[in-house]
Amino acid sequence: MSLIKCEQLSKSYGSKQALDNVSIELKSGSPIALVGPNGAGKTTLFSLLCGYLLPSSGSVTIMGEKPGSQGLLGKVSSLPQDATLDPNLNLISQFILFGTLQGLSAKAARDEGQRVLTLVGLADVIEQKPQSLSHGMSKRASIAQALIGSPQLVLLDEPTAGLDPANAKVVRDLVKSLSANITFVISSHNLDELEKLCDQVIYLDKGKLGREVSIQDNLTDEYITVSMQTCDKAQFINDIEALNGVNSVTQRQDDEFLIHYNADDVNDLEIQLFQLFSRNSWRYRAILKGRSLEDKLFS
Numbered sequence: 001m002s003l004i005k006c007e008q009l010s011k012s013y014g015s016k017q018a019l020d021n022v023s024i025e026l027k028s029g030s031p032i033a034l035v036g037p038n039g040a041g042k043t044t045l046f047s048l049l050c051g052y053l054l055p056s057s058g059s060v061t062i063m064g065e066k067p068g069s070q071g072l073l074g075k076v077s078s079l080p081q082d083a084t085l086d087p088n089l090n091l092i093s094q095f096i097l098f099g100t101l102q103g104l105s106a107k108a109a110r111d112e113g114q115r116v117l118t119l120v121g122l123a124d125v126i127e128q129k130p131q132s133l134s135h136g137m138s139k140r141a142s143i144a145q146a147l148i149g150s151p152q153l154v155l156l157d158e159p160t161a162g163l164d165p166a167n168a169k170v171v172r173d174l175v176k177s178l179s180a181n182i183t184f185v186i187s188s189h190n191l192d193e194l195e196k197l198c199d200q201v202i203y204l205d206k207g208k209l210g211r212e213v214s215i216q217d218n219l220t221d222e223y224i225t226v227s228m229q230t231c232d233k234a235q236f237i238n239d240i241e242a243l244n245g246v247n248s249v250t251q252r253q254d255d256e257f258l259i260h261y262n263a264d265d266v267n268d269l270e271i272q273l274f275q276l277f278s279r280n281s282w283r284y285r286a287i288l289k290g291r292s293l294e295d296k297l298f299s
């Protein structure tokens with residue numbers, strides 16, 4: 001059965017059409033990225049999936065059920081973009097409340113609160129109130145809230161926005177470690193981060209579904225992305241374009257080049273590249289099989 005199925009899903013706010021005829025079918029598994037420019041409709045889609053909003057037309061089901069229905073209680077949870085905790089209650093009291101709202105006894109809710117707060121590295125501060133936590137700790141506490149019970153689907157809207165690199169890594173590692181049992185759908189503007197976490201990408205633009213992009217296809221994609229530390233750029237492009245099987249070399253950023261080749265004509269392109277670098281004493285910074293997510297989406 002599909003995890004998420006949207007059929008011709010549309011949502012308007014008055015005359016503003018935020019989602020326009022979106023049809024998608026997603027299965028459980030690796031984290032799924034939801035990408036798109038500001039105002040593309042990502043939060044609207046999340047709100048429809050959570051049952052916070054009703055569609056203007058079309059339909060959406062999660063595990064065959066309507067969002068917000070009793071059958072999904074404890075199976076679907078979300079971290080909204082601006083999630084905040086109650087400033088007046090300490091963390092564990094709030095988590096006991098959340099657990100009991102999901103049907104747990106007070107004792108089981110306390111144990112569950114401790115479990116999820118420990119998962120996100122907050123075991124030492126469960127007696128503290130939210131205002132004594134840093135921004136990163138608050139974000140982790142909100143993620144812990146989304147993990148209460150045994151959700152099968154967790155929607156994370158900008159889970160690392162505003163976090164420093166170390167805290168962002170904690171959140172990414174957490175998602176990675178839990179994704180064997182939970183399917184995460186992650187909305188983010190950080191394409192590097194999504195590339196590290198997700199296999200599949202949903203791209204929205206002005207409320208419409210854009211082209212489908214896979215991150216897994218990098219190994220079969222006939223592209224190599226090379227980031228150079230030192231090289232003569234004009235010669236680099238000339239020399240690589242002269243190699244057998246290479247169709248084109250495009251300079252993407254100052255020191256980044258995209259090589260498009262034909263896999264039927266060349267099977268040792270990487271070796272030829274290294275030989276070329278060695279002959280010219282060029283130093284490379286990184287070589288990626290395939291294209292970056294940014295390149296797949298925007299070029």
Ligand SMILES: Nc1ncnc2c1ncn2[C@@H]1O[C@H](COP(=O)(O)OP(=O)(O)OP(=O)(O)O)[C@@H](O)[C@H]1O
Nearest residue numbers: 013016017018036037038039040041042043044045
């Ligand atoms: N409650 C609302 N009333 C009227 N218009 C709204 C409302 N919520 C969203 N919109 C509009 O719907 C469109 C989609 O908004 P949405 O918040 O879903 O986009 P988003 O992709 O999440 O954007 P961002 O990346 O900036 O968070 C935008 O044009 C927005 O202005």
